[in-house]
Amino acid sequence: MNIRYFAWVRERVGVEEETIDVPGNVKTVADLIAHLKSLDENHAAAFEEDEAIRVALDQMHVEQDAALGDAREAAFFPPMTGG
Amino acid sequence: MNIRYFAWVRERVGVEEETIDVPGNVKTVADLIAHLKSLDENHAAAFEEDEAIRVALDQMHVEQDAALGDAREAAFFPPMTGG
Amino acid sequence: MTVRPLVRVQPEDFDVREETLRLTEGRKDVGALVSFTGLCRDEAGTLSALELEHYPGMAEAELVRISQQALERWPLTGLTVIHRHGKIVPGENIVLVIAASAHRRAAFEAADFLMDYLKTRAPFWKKEHFVSGSGGRWVDAKTGDTEDAARWTEKENRS
Amino acid sequence: MTVRPLVRVQPEDFDVREETLRLTEGRKDVGALVSFTGLCRDEAGTLSALELEHYPGMAEAELVRISQQALERWPLTGLTVIHRHGKIVPGENIVLVIAASAHRRAAFEAADFLMDYLKTRAPFWKKEHFVSGSGGRWVDAKTGDTEDAARWTEKENRS
Numbered sequence: 365m366n367i368r369y370f371a372w373v374r375e376r377v378g379v380e381e382e383t384i385d386v387p388g389n390v391k392t393v394a395d396l397i398a399h400l401k402s403l404d405e406n407h408a409a410a411f412e413e414d415e416a417i418r419v420a421l422d423q424m425h426v427e428q429d430a431a432l433g434d435a436r437e438a439a440f441f442p443p444m445t446g447g
Numbered sequence: 448m449n450i451r452y453f454a455w456v457r458e459r460v461g462v463e464e465e466t467i468d469v470p471g472n473v474k475t476v477a478d479l480i481a482h483l484k485s486l487d488e489n490h491a492a493a494f495e496e497d498e499a500i501r502v503a504l505d506q507m508h509v510e511q512d513a514a515l516g517d518a519r520e521a522a523f524f525p526p527m528t529g530g
Numbered sequence: 531m532t533v534r535p536l537v538r539v540q541p542e543d544f545d546v547r548e549e550t551l552r553l554t555e556g557r558k559d560v561g562a563l564v565s566f567t568g569l570c571r572d573e574a575g576t577l578s579a580l581e582l583e584h585y586p587g588m589a590e591a592e593l594v595r596i597s598q599q600a601l602e603r604w605p606l607t608g609l610t611v612i613h614r615h616g617k618i619v620p621g622e623n624i625v626l627v628i629a630a631s632a633h634r635r636a637a638f639e640a641a642d643f644l645m646d647y648l649k650t651r652a653p654f655w656k657k658e659h660f661v662s663g664s665g666g667r668w669v670d671a672k673t674g675d676t677e678d679a680a681r682w683t684e685k686e687n688r689s
Numbered sequence: 690m691t692v693r694p695l696v697r698v699q700p701e702d703f704d705v706r707e708e709t710l711r712l713t714e715g716r717k718d719v720g721a722l723v724s725f726t727g728l729c730r731d732e733a734g735t736l737s738a739l740e741l742e743h744y745p746g747m748a749e750a751e752l753v754r755i756s757q758q759a760l761e762r763w764p765l766t767g768l769t770v771i772h773r774h775g776k777i778v779p780g781e782n783i784v785l786v787i788a789a790s791a792h793r794r795a796a797f798e799a800a801d802f803l804m805d806y807l808k809t810r811a812p813f814w815k816k817e818h819f820v821s822g823s824g825g826r827w828v829d830a831k832t833g834d835t836e837d838a839a840r841w842t843e844k845e846n847r848s
Contacts, residue, residue, distance in 0.1 A: 371742055371814035372827045423747035425810065439744060439812075443830035446741070446772060446813025447634075447727055447784050447804060454583055454655035455668045506588035508651065522585060522653075526671035529582070529613060529654025530568055530625050530645060546724075547706035554728060558779040561730035564723065564800070565705075569713060571720035571791060620717040632730060634804055635837070641723070642797050678794070 365432075367400070369410070370441035373417060376410035386432070393419050394428045396438060410440075418443060448515075450483070452493070453524035456500060459493035469515070476502050477511045479521060493523075501526060535597035535609040539589045541616040544626050553608040553630040560607050562634035564641040566627045572620035578661045580669075582615045582624070585653035589613065596647045600629070603643070604636040611644065613654060646678040694756035694768040698748045700775040703785050712767040712789040719766050721793035723800040725786045731779035737820045739828075741774045741783070744812035748772065755806045759788070762802070763795040770803065772813060805837040 365386045369377045390399050397414055400407045411417060419426055421435035432438070448469045452460045473482050480497055483490045494500060502509055504518040515521070536552070538544075546565060554560050570580050593611045600609060608630040618624055625648070629640035656669040695711070697703075705724060713719050729739050752770045759768060767789040777783055784807070788799035815828040 368744070370744055370812065371816070420744070420747055420812070423744070423750050425751075439747070441744070441812065442814065442827065444809060444812055445815045445828045445830050446743070446811045447808040447834075451585070453585055453653065454657070503585070503588055503653070506585070506591050508592075522588070524585070524653060525655065525668065527650060527653055528656045528669045528671050529584070529652045530649040530675075545706060546709050547704060550705050550726065554726075554780070556780070558729075558731040558734070560728050560780075563726040563728065565726075566793065566797070567709065567713075567722040567724075568793065569719050569722065570717075572717045573791070575717070621713070621715070621719075632732070634725065634727065638725070638797070638801050638804075645793055645797075 365396075365435070366437040368437065368439040370439065372442055373410050373440050376406060378406045391431055392428070393421070393426060393430050393432065393438070396432060397428065397440075400440075416442060448479075448518070449520040451520065451522040453522065455525055456493050456523050459489060461489045474514060475511070476504070476509060476513050476515065476521070479515060480511065480523075483523075499525060533601055533606055533608060535594060535601065535611065537590055537593040537597060537610075538612045539584060539586075539593070540612065540614060543614070543623055544612045546626060546628075549610050549612070549626060549628055553610060553628060557607070559632060560630045561632045562637040563628060563630045564634070564637040565629075566625075566641050566645050567623055568625040568645075570618045570620050570622050570624055576660055576662070577620055577658055579617045579619045579659045580624070581617050581657040581659060581666065583655045583657065584613070584615045588653050589615075592652045593648065596644060596651060599647070600640045600644050604629070604631065604640040605633075606631050606636060606640055609640065609644075611648070613648070613652065615654065617659075643682050646675070646682065649675045650679040692760055692765055692767060694753060694760065694770065696749055696752040696756060696769075697771045698743060698745075698752070699771065699773060702773070702782055703771045705785060705787075708769050708771070708785060708787055712769060712787060716766070718791060719789045720791045721796040722787060722789045723793070723796040724788075725784075725800050725804050726782055727784040727804075729777045729779050729781050729783055735819055735821070736779055736817055738776045738778045738818045739783070740776050740816040740818060740825065742814045742816065743772070743774045747812050748774075751811045752807065755803060755810060758806070759799045759803050763788070763790065763799040764792075765790045765795060765799055768799065768803075770807070772807070772811065774813065776818075802841050805834070805841065808834040809838040 610628040631637040769787040790796040
């Protein structure tokens with residue numbers, strides 16, 4: 365699965381984009397966040413305040429309890445500050 | 448006193464502007480309207496729907512019960528439709 | 531710093547870019563700018579022109595008074611009101627209001643307020659002239675406009 | 690007639706006059722046009738630039754989705770949303786929203802709605818860079834923006 369990070373989430377993880385293998389027991393966005401946190405310290409730091417993190421699956425906003433389904437891209441980022 | 452008319456009030460009176468002598472018993476805008484109505488048929492027609500007529504004294508909106516005071520100009524016109 | 535509104539009553543058209551720049555150029559305190567443009571509309575294709583009559587002197591004075599009310603009510607960095615008079619054909623501009631502020635809520639509300647008050651208080655009258663050539667017709671004031679203007683007094687009473 | 694919103698995400702500045710003309714030129718059905726311009730502000734004189742990061746693809750898609758919601762909700766004749774990205778210095782434009790309609794209430798509400806939704810839903814993030822040269826700081830999302838966006842759901846529930 366393609367994973368993208370933006371703003372301070374990106375800075376903490378240390379990469380803009382990465383491709384990861386999603387284990388079979390990872391069904392929801394929350395599962396995916398837990399999995400990413402387990403990868404290394406950077407990911408753990410990025411998702412420390414995980415309730416603050418917003419998520420998009422295939423470029424659509426979703427909640428953290430959303431199923432990953434057949435999404436090809438997940439993106440993680442802080443609350444938006446455009447405009 | 449200088450009297451000005453606008454829009455359909457002007458068209459009914461037949462003049463844009465006129466100077467009239469205000470009798471001593473004419474104290475308020477309503478008195479002035481009653482006096483103008485008595486002048487001729489055109490004035491009477493212009494002020495027929497007198498509750499629809501708006502008034503300004505010296506270029507400030509006033510109600511019909513306002514005193515003329517030392518105003519030098521009174522203007523009569525329909526509800527405004529600018530913008 | 532006292533903000534002086536720019537008020538103009540003129541037969542000529544206006545340029546929204548020029549008026550926007552006047553409120554923003556060389557400044558760093560404007561975060562939000564809301565502009566309203568009112569245009570002469572004619573979906574039916576029956577209108578040849580609107581004729582806008584105004585009360586010279588009072589039109590400018592009343593627009594300044596309404597602008598001062600907006601400036602007292604919202605923290606604006608600038609305010610522009612331009613109203614045309616004379617004959618205006620369908621598709622042309624009639625009125626421009628621009629409110630500038632540090633924040634968007636103030637700019638939106640001030641522009642909205644200004645248009646509502648302008649519609650019911652600024653001494654302008656529209657007469658429709660038709661393609662058919664039949665005599666012009668004075669536009670009736672809309673009850674909706676009076677209700678729109680009343681929204682701002684209600685708000686005032688609530689606060 | 691289906692109205693297609695114009696959505697652009699670009700590093701370049703925009704011209705409000707050009708975008709206004711695009712929505713009005715050669716038409717007789719536009720009576721009201723409300724435009725919102727958001728600018729980079731710096732009263733304190735401490736900011737060297739805002740850096741606007743965005744999610745390419747999703748930024749455009751989300752602005753189109755928000756525009757479609759506005760078009761379903763208000764009878765608009767046209768809608769334009771332009772959001773810049775990259776480095777923007779104080780005094781420069783960031784975002785432009787223009788809503789055109791036959792009537793002014795629809796144009797005001799649609800532009801206001803669009804800005805509220807854009808602020809909370811369009812994937813853009815601001816980082817402040819300072820004159821002092823100290824490392825950049827990500828701007829925090831404002832609670833007020835979320836509350837502003839919620840106004841429109843409340844309205845929907847009431848109607």
